[in-house]
Amino acid sequence: MNKYLPIMLDVGGRRVMVIGGGTVAERKAIPLLEAGAELVIISPSLSGTLSAMAGDGRLEWISRPYAPGDLQGAVLVYAASDDRAVNEAVAGEARLLGLPVNVASHAEAGTFITPGVLRRGRLTVAVSTSGAGPSAAAEITQRIAGLLGEEYEPYLDFLHELRTVIKRLEPAAEVRARLLQRLGQLEVLDEMRQGTFIPWTPEKIESWVACNREA
Numbered sequence: 001m002n003k004y005l006p007i008m009l010d011v012g013g014r015r016v017m018v019i020g021g022g023t024v025a026e027r028k029a030i031p032l033l034e035a036g037a038e039l040v041i042i043s044p045s046l047s048g049t050l051s052a053m054a055g056d057g058r059l060e061w062i063s064r065p066y067a068p069g070d071l072q073g074a075v076l077v078y079a080a081s082d083d084r085a086v087n088e089a090v091a092g093e094a095r096l097l098g099l100p101v102n103v104a105s106h107a108e109a110g111t112f113i114t115p116g117v118l119r120r121g122r123l124t125v126a127v128s129t130s131g132a133g134p135s136a137a138a139e140i141t142q143r144i145a146g147l148l149g150e151e152y153e154p155y156l157d158f159l160h161e162l163r164t165v166i167k168r169l170e171p172a173a174e175v176r177a178r179l180l181q182r183l184g185q186l187e188v189l190d191e192m193r194q195g196t197f198i199p200w201t202p203e204k205i206e207s208w209v210a211c212n213r214e215a
């Protein structure tokens, strides 16, 4: 049943190939660019949005149909053409090269699928139905969006800042673990939700660390 492994992949500066330039390719391309991928699209045509992005130099467009050998140098592949046989051929080449491949027309021909995604700054929530119901994945993602407000973005920035200071100041693993656990018990998230949070100065952070070091 649990066939798919959820992971968070760093594609920053890495070459990702998308075959096809329509609606689905566009939906896959935008998060790839947001994640800093070096995006190459091979397709005889492009959607309006993708075309504008190619014009701005945000992605490379190779204006022709897919041909075997096109996947050289990629770390990730999306077969998003509307031709099942083409997507099949792309998946075959990816398999030979040992590359993860997503197949839009029939997911079972590929090796990974795309979840619905909600982002709040450093927080990412990914929702997958393992392919059972893509619309349901989108709807559940929207429901979760209603539960997790915008306050999570500054909250995670705050946690990141304190965690960085703690890791810098505390060499002892035991003390670090205690501080990081206490960090999670602060009421900062509620304060941020209510708009009453006052940003901590570096002095306040250091004094909080000093006061919470002991068991």
Ligand SMILES: C[C@@]1(CC(=O)O)C2=NC(=C\c3[nH]c(c(CCC(=O)O)c3CC(=O)O)Cc3[nH]c(c(CC(=O)O)c3CCC(=O)O)/C=C3\N/C(=C\2)[C@@H](CCC(=O)O)[C@]3(C)CC(=O)O)/[C@H]1CCC(=O)O
Pocket: 027, 028, 102, 103, 104, 105, 106, 107, 108, 112, 113, 114, 115, 116, 117, 127, 128, 129, 130, 131, 132, 133, 134, 135, 137, 138, 141
């Ligand atoms: C979540 C989301 C992310 C994204 O794509 O970015 C996503 N599909 C979304 C929307 C959506 N997709 C489809 C519809 C029309 C309604 C319907 O058919 O249900 C809608 C609804 C809409 O458009 O509103 C049709 C469809 N989808 C797939 C197939 C082929 C197949 O089942 O094999 C067909 C039939 C094609 C045909 O028949 O021609 C396959 C996949 N779609 C997946 C992801 C993967 C599984 C995710 C999971 O459940 O875990 C998987 C397996 C592979 C993949 O694409 O990675 C995104 C919502 C983003 C958002 O808005 O939040």
Ligand SMILES: NC(=O)c1ccc[n+]([C@@H]2O[C@H](COP(=O)([O-])OP(=O)(O)OC[C@H]3O[C@@H](n4cnc5c(N)ncnc54)[C@H](O)[C@@H]3O)[C@@H](O)[C@H]2O)c1
Pocket: 019, 020, 021, 022, 023, 024, 025, 042, 043, 044, 045, 046, 047, 064, 065, 066, 080, 081, 082, 083, 084, 086, 103, 104, 105, 134
């Ligand atoms: N996975 C999903 O979430 C999902 C959702 C809806 C539809 N689909 C399926 O995904 C496929 C694509 O859907 P779409 O709405 O993006 O279609 P679309 O018609 O908008 O786009 C298809 C694109 O494929 C390109 N193409 C055609 N032949 C090609 C080739 N030989 N090489 C490279 N590119 C080629 C076309 O030029 C076009 O840009 C369809 O099979 C559809 O059934 C998947």
